[in-house]
Amino acid sequence: MKKNSLSVNFCGVKFENPLILASGFMGISASSLSYVEKSRAGGVTTKSIGHLERMGHTSPTVLAWSGNILNAVGLSNPGIDQSLPILAMMQKKIKVPLIISFFADTDTNYAKVAQKIVTLKPKLIEVNASCPNTQDDLGAPFAVDSNALKILVRKVRKVVPKSIKMIVKLSPNVPDISIMGKIAESEGADAICAVNTVPGMIIDIYARRPVLTNKSGGVSGKAIKPVAVKAVYDLYKAIKIPIIGLGGVETGQDALEMIMVGATLVGVGSAIYSRGMKVFKHIQQEMTEIMKDEGIKNLESIKGAAHG
Amino acid sequence: MDNCCGGGCCGEEREESLPVLIPIKKVITESPRVKSYLFDANLNASPGQFIMLWIPGVGERPVAIYEEEGSFRISVANIGKVSGELHKFKAGDRVGIRGPYGTSFTLPRAKGDLVMVAGGYGIVPLAYLAIEAQKRGYNPTILNGARTAKEALYQDFLKKKKIKMLISTDDGSQGKKGYVHQLLLEYLSKNRKPKMLYTCGPEIMEYNVAKVCWAKKIPLQVSVERYMKCGIGVCGSCSVDPTGWRMCMEGPIVSGEDLKKITEFGKYHRSASGMPHNF
Numbered sequence: 034m035k036k037n038s039l040s041v042n043f044c045g046v047k048f049e050n051p052l053i054l055a056s057g058f059m060g061i062s063a064s065s066l067s068y069v070e071k072s073r074a075g076g077v078t079t080k081s082i083g084h085l086e087r088m089g090h091t092s093p094t095v096l097a098w099s100g101n102i103l104n105a106v107g108l109s110n111p112g113i114d115q116s117l118p119i120l121a122m123m124q125k126k127i128k129v130p131l132i133i134s135f136f137a138d139t140d141t142n143y144a145k146v147a148q149k150i151v152t153l154k155p156k157l158i159e160v161n162a163s164c165p166n167t168q169d170d171l172g173a174p175f176a177v178d179s180n181a182l183k184i185l186v187r188k189v190r191k192v193v194p195k196s197i198k199m200i201v202k203l204s205p206n207v208p209d210i211s212i213m214g215k216i217a218e219s220e221g222a223d224a225i226c227a228v229n230t231v232p233g234m235i236i237d238i239y240a241r242r243p244v245l246t247n248k249s250g251g252v253s254g255k256a257i258k259p260v261a262v263k264a265v266y267d268l269y270k271a272i273k274i275p276i277i278g279l280g281g282v283e284t285g286q287d288a289l290e291m292i293m294v295g296a297t298l299v300g301v302g303s304a305i306y307s308r309g310m311k312v313f314k315h316i317q318q319e320m321t322e323i324m325k326d327e328g329i330k331n332l333e334s335i336k337g338a339a340h341g
Numbered sequence: 342m343d344n345c346c347g348g349g350c351c352g353e354e355r356e357e358s359l360p361v362l363i364p365i366k367k368v369i370t371e372s373p374r375v376k377s378y379l380f381d382a383n384l385n386a387s388p389g390q391f392i393m394l395w396i397p398g399v400g401e402r403p404v405a406i407y408e409e410e411g412s413f414r415i416s417v418a419n420i421g422k423v424s425g426e427l428h429k430f431k432a433g434d435r436v437g438i439r440g441p442y443g444t445s446f447t448l449p450r451a452k453g454d455l456v457m458v459a460g461g462y463g464i465v466p467l468a469y470l471a472i473e474a475q476k477r478g479y480n481p482t483i484l485n486g487a488r489t490a491k492e493a494l495y496q497d498f499l500k501k502k503k504i505k506m507l508i509s510t511d512d513g514s515q516g517k518k519g520y521v522h523q524l525l526l527e528y529l530s531k532n533r534k535p536k537m538l539y540t541c542g543p544e545i546m547e548y549n550v551a552k553v554c555w556a557k558k559i560p561l562q563v564s565v566e567r568y569m570k571c572g573i574g575v576c577g578s579c580s581v582d583p584t585g586w587r588m589c590m591e592g593p594i595v596s597g598e599d600l601k602k603i604t605e606f607g608k609y610h611r612s613a614s615g616m617p618h619n620f
């Protein structure tokens with residue numbers, strides 16, 4: 034068994050292992066990302082950065098329930114101008130591949146934010162087109178409207194040179210995610226990240242109201258794993274560009290499942306709650322063990338295997 | 342600290358942790374700014390840990406706890422939205438509680454003198470610690486700093502529990518006039534070196550106390566407050582520079598040695614957006 038059997042190539046960038054930190058977890062500073070890097074993540078994604086500073090929704094914003102997490106953080110971030118030095122610091126401090134995630138209210142502002150991020154010459158950027166918790170002030174996510182998504186990806190691609198790989202993060206809250214994947218691909222996306230959270234709500238029956246101050250939020254973690262697996266399965270059939278599969282990955286078995294439906298990289302977020310920061314190390318150990326038992330030499334050999 | 346992932350790392354999986362509504366048993370006005378709320382319930386928290394206190398429809402904030410057999414209490418300063426709303430609450434009204442979360446103060450192996458330096462509502466976890474330590478045969482002394490006599494909390498309460506307390510006030514209305522780290526210097530000049538020093542209060546006060554301890558080589562433990570959104574180690578809002586430790590998981594209680602590695606301590610913290618702000 035070769036030692037580097039977990040390493041993968043994604044958009045020409047080498048990852049020592051396929052497990053990457055999902056956007057929104059710990060990604061607020063170079064220090065917090067480096068803490069995750071030390072926990073052996075193969076790559077890390079920043080918290081999504083927007084056009085202007087946002088405080089996010091009023092707490093409670095993150096709830097741990099039996100299906101894992103429900104959140105309505107509301108895209109809090111210092112805004113792109115204040116974030117540029119923070120992002121530059123991340124590029125300096127983080128040794129594993131770094132994905133810079135961003136969002137905005139309009140497609141024009143997405144392009145403006147992208148233009149500023151481009152000045153940092155990152156290798157990988159992620160267009161978060163799919164946050165479900167900011168409807169009230171940002172409107173419906175671009176990734177649930179095929180026309181809006183098309184124009185968004187086109188506008189952002191125009192300002193992002195081909196040397197910078199552009200990932201588009203999609204929403205599972207559509208009748209057919211493969212259509213969205215095809216649109217993003219045809220407008221120049223280099224990769225797809227799927228999925229963002231699924232809208233949800235928790236009621237406190239004694240208070241007789243939703244627990245989240247924002248009332249509704251996004252469900253993540255093990256509750257959405259089958260949803261995410263099916264989304265990646267459908268995307269893999271429809272598109273040629275690589276996929277980051279995420280949603281409910283907690284174990285080595287879950288990660289291999291994502292790869293077998295077609296993911297090249299596997300995002301891990303909510304499992305940080307259920308299994309602690311060592312989740313990255315644990316999943317790798319579990320993957321290696323299963324791969325040894327099953328005689329799997331490398332991840333490329335099983336990518337998409339579930340499609341028969 | 343580097344070896345600990347703070348939760349879930351030792352094969353221990355974490356489950357549901359939603360707020361539970363419980364009625365307030367009693368409200369006590371401690372000072373013009375601070376009220377205490379008593380609850381007939383146990384959280385099995387250790388001194389220094391915190392809960393997330395939820396007022397339905399208003400918001401949720403981290404607060405420290407004092408606990409005894411059959412009950413626990415919190416003391417909250419009225420400084421803004423959620424605390425202001427809580428101050429309108431009466432006995433029988435219900436608030437949501439989730440937790441306890443975070444690390445706690447630990448007692449040194451050798452029995453002996455302990456010093457707790459408190460500022461404002463920082464007295465809450467330190468009072469809990471002092472009482473637990475006294476029960477176990479340690480000799481605790483609390484140095485309680487406040488702006489003015491009326492704001493020096495828990496005086497009667499701790500007198501009844503026979504805990505030694507010295508007071509300093511900025512305006513000299515009670516005890517030593519000046520800051521509590523000055524009272525600490527005076528205490529140290531007259532007493533044996535304590536086996537451990539604990540501090541909780543405004544960060545600049547804690548920083549001054551830590552500097553005294555580092556200079557005099559007194560081992561210490563400090564409560565580090567940061568903006569906490571989730572309280573369960575996922576959002577990163579409470580992460581400190583440059584270690585990235587989450588103060589809701591690897592803190593809030595941090596040893597004096599680990600504190601030296603947190604270079605932002607005493608200098609800046611992050612707001613709800615994640616933007617750094619100087620103290």
Ligand SMILES: Cc1cc2nc3c(=O)[nH]c(=O)nc-3n(C[C@H](O)[C@H](O)[C@H](O)COP(=O)(O)OP(=O)(O)OC[C@H]3O[C@@H](n4cnc5c(N)ncnc54)[C@H](O)[C@@H]3O)c2cc1C
Pocket residue numbers: 092391400401402403404405406415416417418419420421422423424425462465565566567568569570593
């Ligand atoms: C571990 C910990 C223990 C605490 N224990 C106590 C206690 O026992 N008693 C007490 O009175 N206060 C305690 N606090 C501080 C308390 O959380 C804030 O005073 C409270 O959040 C104020 O809320 P507000 O809505 O009234 O004020 P706001 O109007 O929201 O804001 C006023 C200020 O409160 C602080 N604050 C607001 N939200 C948070 C948050 N989620 N996390 C941290 N700080 C925040 C910010 O500095 C803000 O500028 C503790 C904080 C932490 C982190």
Ligand SMILES: Cc1cc2nc3c(=O)[nH]c(=O)nc-3n(C[C@H](O)[C@H](O)[C@H](O)COP(=O)(O)O)c2cc1C
Pocket residue numbers: 055056057058080081095102103104106108134161164202228229230252253254255257279280281282300301302303304575576
């Ligand atoms: C607290 C929290 C914050 C999140 N913030 C973001 C974000 O800023 N940008 C984004 O693209 N996705 C965000 N997400 C979604 C995650 O990146 C991920 O798509 C989702 O949680 C599914 O993965 P998981 O089940 O492994 O958590 C967030 C999720 C949670 C729980």
Ligand code: FES
Pocket residue numbers: 568569570571572573574575576577578579580587588589590
């Ligand atoms: S409050 Fe500590 S990580 Fe969210």
